[in-house]
Amino acid sequence: MHVKLAACAAIALACAALAPPERAARPPLTYTIARARTFAAGREVTVEGIVTVPSGVIDAGFAIQDATGGIWVADSTQHLRTGARMRVTGTLASSHGLLTLVSPGIRRIGHGRVPRPRRVRASSVGERTEGRLVTVRGTAVDSVTNDAPYGHKLRIDDGSGAVQIFFPAGAGDFDFRAIRPGTRVTITGFSGQYDQTLEVLPRSRADVVVARGR
Structure with a gap:
């Protein structure tokens, strides 16, 4: 009986040795x-x-x-x-x-190093820039409006057209006192979209530069 068990074990080991090795899981493409x-x-x-x-x-x-x-x-x-x-x-x-x-x-x-924002015209904010960091520079078309509880919004125009700037509530406090119609501003932020509205969303106060004078 023991001889038969030993023979079976030897056969099992031989079969295992002949079996192809298991393939390692491929990492996702x-x-x-x-x-x-x-x-x-x-x-x-x-x-x-x-x-x-x-x-x-x-x-x-x-x-x-x-x-x-x-x-x-x-x-x-x-x-x-x-x-x-x-x-x-x-x-x-x-x-x-x-x-x-x-x-x-x-x-x-x-x-890694955060990618440098791409400078774009206001009219170029759209599908080609969506998801990237961009910088736009223009003149405030109107005053900053409160869109509570989501944040604040502003339209700026650089001569190529107007684009919405959306200041998300989660980005912290922004100083809007110096921004009035006609104020020149430079905005860096995330190129996004909400429904049909294309927008640039600054990440903090540091992404907003207000020019002195007009």
């Missing part, structure tokens, strides 16, 4: 952000980028950007600062017109 933005809503993608808008400044989530583009990540679990390098796997969706990664799997993979 990582796309550039620009490429990921070309896919239809409902597609799951993996992208990597540097955090440009920290968690909680604009709703629940953060923004990341690589050398090709940027995208918003809807998330309420992370507390990320600018400069964190992240790998995000999520499903593409439209949130009030803004392309967003939802239900994300998030992994911090390092740290």
